[in-house]
Amino acid sequence: MHLQHQCGTRPALRATHRLTSPHQAADLAAGFDRAACTELADTALRLARIAGAGYADIRVGCNQTEFFYAREDKLQAVQYALEVGFGVRVLMNGSWGFAGSSTLAEAEVERMVARAVENARASARIQGAPIVIEDLPAYREDWIMPLKTDPLQIATDVKAAHLLAVNAAAMRSGADFCSATLHTVREQRFFASTRGSAIFQNRLRTSPGFTATATNKDTGKFVTRDSLAAPRGAGWDYVESCDLVAEAALAGAEVREKLAAKSVAPGAYDLVIDPTNLFLTIHESIGHSTELDRALGWEADFAGTSFITPDKLGKLQIGSPLMTVIADRSQEGGLATVGFDDDGARTAGQEFPIVENGVFKNYQMAMGQAQYIGRDASNGCAYCDSPAAFPIQRMPNISLQPNPQKTSIDDLIGGIERGIYIKGAGSWSIDQQRDNFQFSGQLFYEIKGGKLGPMLRDVAYQSRTVSFWNAMDGLGDSSTYVLGGSFFCGKGQPMQLAPVSHGAPAARFRGITVLNTEREDA
Amino acid sequence: MLLSPYEIKDLTDRRLAASRADGCIVLVDGREKVNLRFARNSATSNGARSTVDVTIISQFGQQSGGASVSSLDEAALEEAQRRSEEIARRTPADPEHMPPLGPQSYAEGIAFDAATAGARAGRLADAAHVAIAGAQEAGVDAAGFVEAGASFSAMATSAGLFAYDRGTVADLTVSARRKDGSWSGWAGGSQHRIDELAPDRIARRAIGKAAHAGEPFDLDPGQYTVILEPAAVGELLGFLLWSFDAREADEGRSWLSGKGGATRLGEHLLDRRVTLTSSPADPLAPVGTFGREGLPNRPTAWVEDGAIRTMFCARFWAAKTGREPRPAPGGMVMAGGPTGVDEMIRATKRGVLVTRIWYANMLDPRSLLITGLTRDGNFLIENGRIAGPARNFRFNESLIAMLGNIDAIGPTERINGGDMGVGALAAPPLLVKSFNFASRSSSI
Numbered sequence: 001m002h003l004q005h006q007c008g009t010r011p012a013l014r015a016t017h018r019l020t021s022p023h024q025a026a027d028l029a030a031g032f033d034r035a036a037c038t039e040l041a042d043t044a045l046r047l048a049r050i051a052g053a054g055y056a057d058i059r060v061g062c063n064q065t066e067f068f069y070a071r072e073d074k075l076q077a078v079q080y081a082l083e084v085g086f087g088v089r090v091l092m093n094g095s096w097g098f099a100g101s102s103t104l105a106e107a108e109v110e111r112m113v114a115r116a117v118e119n120a121r122a123s124a125r126i127q128g129a130p131i132v133i134e135d136l137p138a139y140r141e142d143w144i145m146p147l148k149t150d151p152l153q154i155a156t157d158v159k160a161a162h163l164l165a166v167n168a169a170a171m172r173s174g175a176d177f178c179s180a181t182l183h184t185v186r187e188q189r190f191f192a193s194t195r196g197s198a199i200f201q202n203r204l205r206t207s208p209g210f211t212a213t214a215t216n217k218d219t220g221k222f223v224t225r226d227s228l229a230a231p232r233g234a235g236w237d238y239v240e241s242c243d244l245v246a247e248a249a250l251a252g253a254e255v256r257e258k259l260a261a262k263s264v265a266p267g268a269y270d271l272v273i274d275p276t277n278l279f280l281t282i283h284e285s286i287g288h289s290t291e292l293d294r295a296l297g298w299e300a301d302f303a304g305t306s307f308i309t310p311d312k313l314g315k316l317q318i319g320s321p322l323m324t325v326i327a328d329r330s331q332e333g334g335l336a337t338v339g340f341d342d343d344g345a346r347t348a349g350q351e352f353p354i355v356e357n358g359v360f361k362n363y364q365m366a367m368g369q370a371q372y373i374g375r376d377a378s379n380g381c382a383y384c385d386s387p388a389a390f391p392i393q394r395m396p397n398i399s400l401q402p403n404p405q406k407t408s409i410d411d412l413i414g415g416i417e418r419g420i421y422i423k424g425a426g427s428w429s430i431d432q433q434r435d436n437f438q439f440s441g442q443l444f445y446e447i448k449g450g451k452l453g454p455m456l457r458d459v460a461y462q463s464r465t466v467s468f469w470n471a472m473d474g475l476g477d478s479s480t481y482v483l484g485g486s487f488f489c490g491k492g493q494p495m496q497l498a499p500v501s502h503g504a505p506a507a508r509f510r511g512i513t514v515l516n517t518e519r520e521d522a
Numbered sequence: 523m524l525l526s527p528y529e530i531k532d533l534t535d536r537r538l539a540a541s542r543a544d545g546c547i548v549l550v551d552g553r554e555k556v557n558l559r560f561a562r563n564s565a566t567s568n569g570a571r572s573t574v575d576v577t578i579i580s581q582f583g584q585q586s587g588g589a590s591v592s593s594l595d596e597a598a599l600e601e602a603q604r605r606s607e608e609i610a611r612r613t614p615a616d617p618e619h620m621p622p623l624g625p626q627s628y629a630e631g632i633a634f635d636a637a638t639a640g641a642r643a644g645r646l647a648d649a650a651h652v653a654i655a656g657a658q659e660a661g662v663d664a665a666g667f668v669e670a671g672a673s674f675s676a677m678a679t680s681a682g683l684f685a686y687d688r689g690t691v692a693d694l695t696v697s698a699r700r701k702d703g704s705w706s707g708w709a710g711g712s713q714h715r716i717d718e719l720a721p722d723r724i725a726r727r728a729i730g731k732a733a734h735a736g737e738p739f740d741l742d743p744g745q746y747t748v749i750l751e752p753a754a755v756g757e758l759l760g761f762l763l764w765s766f767d768a769r770e771a772d773e774g775r776s777w778l779s780g781k782g783g784a785t786r787l788g789e790h791l792l793d794r795r796v797t798l799t800s801s802p803a804d805p806l807a808p809v810g811t812f813g814r815e816g817l818p819n820r821p822t823a824w825v826e827d828g829a830i831r832t833m834f835c836a837r838f839w840a841a842k843t844g845r846e847p848r849p850a851p852g853g854m855v856m857a858g859g860p861t862g863v864d865e866m867i868r869a870t871k872r873g874v875l876v877t878r879i880w881y882a883n884m885l886d887p888r889s890l891l892i893t894g895l896t897r898d899g900n901f902l903i904e905n906g907r908i909a910g911p912a913r914n915f916r917f918n919e920s921l922i923a924m925l926g927n928i929d930a931i932g933p934t935e936r937i938n939g940g941d942m943g944v945g946a947l948a949a950p951p952l953l954v955k956s957f958n959f960a961s962r963s964s965s966i
Contacts (some may be wrong), residue, residue, distance in 0.1 A: 010607070076617045078609050080591040082602070085573070099570040103523065108572075113568040124642035126650050127663045128564035156587070156612035164614070174802070177773065215774035217783040222775040227848055255679060278534035300665035300706075300785040301697040304880070307965060309703075390567045429881045430897045433965035436916055438893055440885065460893075462884065462916070462961055493667040493695075494569075515960065519889035 019097060030225060032062045032188045034200060040109050041192035049194060050163050051091035053120075055133060058195035059342060059510040060086040060104070061387030066152060068182040070163040072171065078156060081170070085388040088113050092120040094130025100388025127404035133368040134377045136345050138196035143339025144384045146332075149236040150202075151184045154430040162239070166210050173252030180248075182205040182239065183231075183487065185511045189387060197344045205335050205499055207231030207487050208239045210248055214255040214490045223457065225255035228276040228424050230484045231499070238521070241377075254443060254455075261455040262446065265382045270419035271509045272412045272474075277441045279484025279502035280425045281308035282400055285465040285501065286318070286325055289434035291353050291381075292363035293393045296372055297485075304432030304492045307465070310373050316360040319469030325355040327364060329380055334397035335485045335499035336383075342391035343367035347380035354398060366393035385496040392492050399503030403475040412474045412508040419447035420459060420514065425484075427460065427517075438462040440517060456519040463509075474508030481505045523552045523574040523596075524639065524672055534678035537599060543607055545581035545622045547682040549590075550574070550579050554639070555671025556644040562663045563654045568643060580606040580621070584615035597737055618838045620671075622679035623816040629802040631811050633689035638716040639672035641692065646670060649721035652718060653696045656862040658727045662735045664725070666696040670716050677816050684810040693715035696725050698732035699966070705738060705911050706966050707731020708878045708898035710753060710938035714808075731877060731899040735912035739902045740962070743915060747929070748957040749866045749874035749903070752897075754840075754879045755949035756937030758921060759854055761884065761892060762798065763945060766824050768833035768845060777890050777922065778830060790829045792925040795859060798825040800851035806936045807946035813849020824851065853946030859931025866930055866953040868906045874915075874959075875901040875908065890921035895963050914966075915959035929953040 036337065037060045048056035062084050087100030097120025099112040150157070164179040170178035184206045191199040208229050213224040241456040273281070282389040293299055294306045308316060329336050329347035340346055343366055353361045363373065383394035396412035413421060424442025431437070440460040446453035463471075485501035525533075534548040552574040561568045576599055577590035587609025589602040634746050646668040657664035674688040696709035709727035713719050724921035752756075771778035771785040780786045802811045807821050815837055823831045832848070840847035867875065877899025885891040902912040932951035 074618055075614050076618065077588070077617055078586075078613055079577075079588040079590070080602075080605055080609060081575075081577075082598075083575075083592045085592060087569075096567055098568055101523075101571070101812040102573040102575070104593070112570070113570075115556075119558070119568045119570060119643040122647040123558065123565035123568055125647045126560055126563075126565045127652050128654070129562070131565075156609050157614070160614055165828075177775070213775055215779075217774045217779075220779050220781045220888070222779070226917065239758070281646075291608060296562075297663065297665065297699070298566050300561055300663075300699060301559075301667050301708075303966075305703075326569050374858065388571050388573065390569045402807060417610040427883045427885045427893065429883045429893045429895070431914065431916070431965040432880050432897050436963040437959060438916060438918075438961075458886075464964075466758065486907055494557060494669065513961075514940075515918065517891060517918070519886060519891045 003247060007163045010048055012137055037190040038198065040086060040106065041190065042103065043106055044113050045192060046087065046192050048090045048108060051113065051117045053092050055194055055224045056089060056093040057344065058088045059189055059191050059384065059387040064152065064186040066184045068159055068163055069179065070167055071179040072177060074166060075160045075164060083386065085386060086117045087384065087388045089390065090120055091118045091131060091133065092117065092475060093124060093396045095120045095123040095127045096131055097123065097389045102388060129282045132371065134370060136195065136367060136377060137203040139340060139344065139346060140198045142200045145233060146240050147204055147235045149291040151206055151236040151239065152186060154236045166244045169245045170210065170212040170248040170252035173249045174214065175252040176215045176257035177213040178210055178248065191340065191342065191344050193344050199340045199344060201339055203233060203338055204235060205231060205487065206234045206235060206239055208242055208244055210244060212248065212251045214259040216259055221259065222254060223258045225251045225258060226424060227251065228442065230482065231335060233337050233489050234337050234359055235331050243333065258457050259456050261457040263458045263518050264456045264514060264516050268511045269511055271419045271512050272409065272416065272419065272447065272506060273509065274423040274506055275480065275504040276424050276480035276484060277422050279438055279505040280505055282502045282504055283500065284428060284430040285409065285437055286354065287395045287398045287435055289465060290363050291393055292365045292369045292373065295363060299491065302493050307433040307435045312360055313373060314361065317358050317470065318355055318360045320357045320472045321356040322352060322403065322472055322475045323355055323358045323469055325398060326401060327352050327354050327396045327398050329499065331397045334501040335374065336395060336397045336501060341380045341382040343378060343382040344385050345378045345380040345382065350380045352379055362397055364390065364393060364395060369393065372513060383498050385498060392496065394491065394498040395489065395500040397501040399507065400461050402478040402505040403480045405477065407475060407477045409476060409480055409506045410478060412506055413447055413452055414450040415474060415508065416447045416450060419450060421445040421447055422459065435464050437465065458516045460515045460517050462513045462515055468509060468512065471509045471511060472507050473510055476505035476507065523572050524554050524674060525552055530676045531684060533594065537603060538678060538680050539681065540600065540603060541580065541680060541797060543582055543610060547579040547622050547937035549577040550676040551672035553671060554611050555669060556641065556643055556646065557667065557669035558643055558650055559667050560650050560654060561665035562603065563657055563957065570707060576602065578606045580610045582610050582615060584619040585613050586609045586616065587613055587617055592629045594731050603964050620837045622626060622681040623683050624681040624687065625683050626816060626818050628685055628818050631687045631689060633714045633808045634672065635690045635715040638670050638690035638714065641670035641716050645716065649694055649719065652721040653725040656729050657698055659727045662698045662700055662729055662732045664696055664698050666694065668694045675810060676717040677812065678918045680771060683816050685816055687811040690714055692719050694719055694724050695938055697727040698728040700732055706730055706898045712936055712938040734911055738911040738913045740850055741902065743959045743961050745958055747870055747955050749863060749870065749875045750952045750954060751863065751877050752935040752949045752951055753937055754876045755856065755952050756947040757879050757882060758892060759947055759949055760857060761890065761921060763851055763854060767832045768835040769839040770815055772843065773834060777888055778833065782952055787830050787833060792825060792828040792921055793928040794828040794829050795928060796925050796930055797823065797857035799823050799855050800853055804855050805935060807853050807948040809852035809946060811850065813944055817847065817849045819849055819852060821945045822851065855948040856950055858934035858950040861930035861953065862932050862965060863951045867903055867908065870903045871905060873903045874912055875903055885918060891918060895917045914963040917958060918960040918961055919958045924954055924957065927955050929955055943956045
């Protein structure tokens, strides 16, 4: 996944022309031509209406991705990709039908509308509960993510030199190997529906990172230390602000130290979890458990269901009173930040609490779901990873709010007699109803008598969602807050990958089970 | 979008002729698939999807750059080609760079079926209907996914290589849940020929597990004798697909790295009955006919009789270390044995039958220590019979230890690998002793 030729190196707006040949379709791919998008959409929606669809929508899009990979002192890959396509969705007599293609041509739109209609008719045979959708308002707007420096406009050799400098810094300070990556995605999408919506959107995300490795050939042991930098909805200026070269210099020494660190003794510990680790615990235990499609059983075959069933809405004390979690698609730098979701629902001003003072308050919803919990409408959480994929409910940015009382990481550590401080995301796993989880990390430090001690290794913490979040008795203030995230949250069948951010302050948890992950007998 | 070798050759010839670089590689991939989903005994979503992707890699000396576009439009391809050249000219030279590979000889692909390539939503709805009707009759809810279609992959180089492969796949998975959510069962199937998918058999297995009488036993975590059904074994074998890398082993960062800088090639690390192979001609799970660098996939034993026999090796590392270059396996087959699951149950005094595992992740790549959870069909076995459902567990277990603790092996089956995008896999059921269940999972 991943690529670029500035969809915008040609004028974003062109004179109207007819999309009757693949050649013209290529022009659309290169320029994301507004008039051409509109024309394709008009054709699709008109044909859907003629076929008898009560509702239809179309997404026409262009994803540009660029991916750099360097190992040690060698730049080994630079890949640019341009993915164009469209997807038509029709609702006919209570059944969805969907079809998508990477060929942007009028004849292909006609073929795919016919396939969508055919799919809806085939689904009708097994449509026990008709699909019913709420009447979302129509919008005719553009939304463009604010961007300082477009990474796709930065010269290849500049980006290459940056990654090689990262690797060199890690190697100089103790790493045996280091690989660095830079991944950029620009997502441009046009949405139109039979309700009259016509929405153009343009956003960009960047993910810089590296992995430093230390080995001991005498013993056969090896350890790694990943960068703590987060992917963001931001540009090259963000990449520079991460100062990965400085972090890599630190990481080279740390990975060497980790190789020789004391292996943790398993048992119950108090933990201070850094936001660079906690973001992923929020994602897995709070983000996925509060997806309404899961709670309704719609994802039972693969992604799973949720232990948070609708009867718990407004009642479940999911965490301590310190815990408030807000969902938004408006946070600056958020990977899920966008003006309208892929159902065409406006997201600005739709921020909502998922957890308020420890109480579960709301689910994430896409179109057609709110009625099942007595609500009026979607809260803007639909997404498809390609214009040619069916939109499903995906996470907005979901963030744990910082403590309004001044509280530093040192304050949190100071309240612990015997514990561990955990930084960075490592191995992660959670059950299919989002209850039993186990997470590792990148860096672990012993806490003794309120002070940070030496590094540990082989640490993983295991808990259950409700007991873990109710064991939180300390929360950092906004000075400890970091917006973490991932490009690759998988869900759905066929699996779709969604980008999502999670902000978190540092937090303290009491009496959490810690395992040792080294297996000497193998 | 599906293209014939002739159509692709026409395209790649034009791109190779238009190249301004010292070397040029053109990759073309496409697919045409349709899927249908259902849950709570009713349709949820579906989709037909037709895509094509052309990647052009340009090389100037040791400089290289790639650009791709999801279009066959000549102007778009021209733009991608010029972009790949522009990228290549601006990248630093890579001393590990290898020039394009010349002509190779490939096996004939066996994984294409015209009926599967042409399957439409109506055929999928037939399969889903079987599952839903069966679930309704048994008083449970069915959720599932059925997909069919075809894909191709092609590669051409300025050194004269041309490779083309195509295949079809039809997958069906069914999860059945009791109406009160108190238990669940899963079954799945994957075939190259949709006619062999057997939706009725898959649905019956899933529904039978969900509808099994009794409330789940609440067992303590600990070490158990387990019967891992083929889906569970296959999911774990997926971790091995990329773990036979010769370079990582040489560099001391692999489970195949030995002490003192050597590799563990040739060592008997696993039970003597463990044999892992891949082949484009495998009747159950054929891999593609060529790998990443255009190298042919040949029949390969990665593990034979418990010993590590082969590691894959990219062209650069092969040249540097004097090995034969070999692509990573695009799939894997574990050799079967004579003991069926029923016989394993009869032979077990106390143990747990595991249907499927979920969210497996690597904890320690040195010992191949994996964590994950059981799901959709855990059963307690007592005195040679199924005593009833048993609540799910999280496991933390080393694959090396697991494949060394085998008591019995059953017949190999093709595994559905579609959800996670792993390659073709086939695995047998295994009877394994001392499997480490680390904590309870109350989830259904």
